[in-house]
Amino acid sequence: GAVVSQHPSRVICKSGTSVKIECRSLDFQATTMFWYRQFPKQSLMLMATSNEGSKATYEQGVEKDKFLINHASLTLSTLTVTSAHPEDSSFYICSARDYSGSTYNEQFFGPGTRLTVL
Amino acid sequence: GENVEQHPSTLSVQEGDSAVIKCTYSDSASNYFPWYKQELGKGPQLIIDIRSNVGEKKDQRIAVTLNKTAKHFSLHITETQPEDSAVYFCAARMISGNTPLVFGKGTRLSVIA
Numbered sequence: 001g002a003v004v005s006q007h008p009s010r011v012i013c014k015s016g017t018s019v020k021i022e023c024r025s026l027d028f029q030a031t032t033m034f035w036y037r038q039f040p041k042q043s044l045m046l047m048a049t050s051n052e053g054s055k056a057t058y059e060q061g062v063e064k065d066k067f068l069i070n071h072a073s074l075t076l077s078t079l080t081v082t083s084a085h086p087e088d089s090s091f092y093i094c095s096a097r098d099y100s101g102s103t104y105n106e107q108f109f110g111p112g113t114r115l116t117v118l
Numbered sequence: 119g120e121n122v123e124q125h126p127s128t129l130s131v132q133e134g135d136s137a138v139i140k141c142t143y144s145d146s147a148s149n150y151f152p153w154y155k156q157e158l159g160k161g162p163q164l165i166i167d168i169r170s171n172v173g174e175k176k177d178q179r180i181a182v183t184l185n186k187t188a189k190h191f192s193l194h195i196t197e198t199q200p201e202d203s204a205v206y207f208c209a210a211r212m213i214s215g216n217t218p219l220v221f222g223k224g225t226r227l228s229v230i231a
Contacts, residue, residue, distance in 0.1 A: 004161075006161075032216055034218055034219075041226075042223070042224075043207065043221050043222065043223045043224050044162070044207070044221050046218050046219075049216070049218055051216070093161050093162070106152065106164060106167065107152070107164070107219055108164060109154070109161040109162045109163070109164075110161050111160055111161045112159070112160060112161045114159070
């Protein structure tokens with residue numbers, strides 16, 4: 001299947017700092033990228049959907065000023081956690097989907113980024 | 119909107135036995151149903167998917183069945199191996215249009231050697 005990479009895989013930061021996570025589709029053009037958050041032993045919670053060149057659509061309860069998403073190209077999306085606090089510590093996973101013809105194809109996930117805020 | 123229920127939440131089987139995980143969905147417009155396997159500390163990996171125009175799909179030891187009338191679909195793993203131990207998620211969405219996947223809560227499968 002298609003490959004989605006994420007960087008960094010792990011990050012530890014101090015409270016109040018900002019952290020940027022990159023998500024790249026390596027062998028296809030991702031017209032749509034999704035950002036998920038996952039707490040231990042729980043399912044994936046969709047945070048936002050981003051289409052290349054457009055503003056991201058955030059799910060209810062997700063602060064758009066806290067979690068800045070940029071999808072500037074067909075292969076790169078970034079999530080910036082601004083002024084991070086310990087409650088932002090979580091596993092963040094991006095996902096990418098391409099579009100061909102009249103249907104959107106399979107959705108592939110990155111390996112995830114473990115964020116720990118001290 | 120779509121709601122996906124998944125059962126059981128945990129499942130233990132002996133190596134070589136079969137494992138079955140079941141999901142139900144609420145939106146009759148959904149027509150794409152993927153299954154993901156997630157190992158500890160990793161992102162979900164697509165293992166099989168099915169579209170509403172077929173009732174069953176098989177890939178080696180893994181099969182998925184779909185009953186559109188009842189709005190449920192199941193994952194079947196035969197001849198389980200210890201490396202099948204992971205968390206499995208079902209999901210559903212409409213394949214046309216840019217709708218996001220809706221996930222079940224996951225099933226933690228343990229295959230005991």
